C-alpha cells in the first residue's frame with residue numbers, strides 16, 4: 001500500500017496532499033487538537049462503503065462529531081444551504097477551533113470549503129475527495145464557493161485546506177458517468193502537459209485512473225497554484241476548456257451535463273478555436289480529441 005505525499009504551497013500556507021490506498025488513515029492525527037469535527041457530506045457518498053469507513057474514522061478520532069448532509073451535487077452549493085450548515089454548526093456548539101471535513105465530490109468540496117472559509121471568519125478544513133474530478137481539481141488549490149442563480153461559483157473565497165486525503169478506494173463504487181466526467185479534467189492536464197496524453201488516453205479507454213496518474217495530475221495543478229495562488233496569471237491555464245464548458249453547462253440548465261462532461265466538450269471547442277486562430281497544429285487537436293473520445 002503506497003501513499004504518495006505531495007507538498008502543496010499557497011503563499012505562506014503549506015499542506016500535504018496524500019494520494020493512495022490508506023490515505024484516509026492520516027485523518028486521526030489531523031482531527032487531534034480540534035474541539036469538534038463538522039463532517040460535511042451528502043447522502044449518496046455517506047451510503048457507500050468508503051463513506052461509511054470515512055465516517056467511522058472521523059468518529060473514532062473525535063469525541064465530538066457533527067454530521068451535516070448537503071443535497072447531492074450542485075443542488076447543495078447554494079447560499080441557502082450554506083446558511084443552513086452554519087446554523088447547524090452554531091447550534092451544535094462549533095467554535096473557531098472546530099475542523100470541517102469535506103467528504104464528497106466537487107460540489108460538496110466547494111461548499112464545505114466555503115463554509116470553512118466563512119464560519120466564524122474561517123476555520124481549518126480537510127478535503128476527503130471521493131470522485132476523480134475532486135481528487136485532481138476541486139480539492140486542490142483552495143478555491144471554495146457556492147453558486148448564485150446567475151452564475152456558478154459567483155460567491156467564494158480562496159481558503160486552502162490543511163490537508164487533502166485522496167483515497168482511490170472511494171472510486172470503486174463511483175458511477176461510470178462520474179468517472180467519465182473526471183476524465184474531462186484529466187484530459188485538461190494532458191493538454192497542458194502533452195507528454196501525459198498517451199497515458200491519460202489509455203486510462204480513459206480503460207475507464208480507470210490509478211493513484212500514480214491521479215498524483216501526477218494533482219502535482220501539475222499544485223505546481224501551477226504555487227506559482228499563482230490567486231489566479232492573477234498562470235493559474236488561468238487551469239481554466240482551459242472551462243469558458244466554453246460553463247457555457248455548455250448553462251445551456252443544459254446546469255442539470256444536463258456534469259461539470260467534467262462540459263469541460264470535455266469545452267476542451268474540444270477550445271482546441272478547434274485555437275486551430276482556427278493558428279495557435280495549435282492539427283495534430284494537437286486530433287490528439288486531444290482522441291483522448292476525449294476514449295473517456
Ligand code: GLY
Pocket residue numbers: 137138140141143231235238239
Ligand atoms: N479549477 C481551477 C482552479 O482551481 O484554478
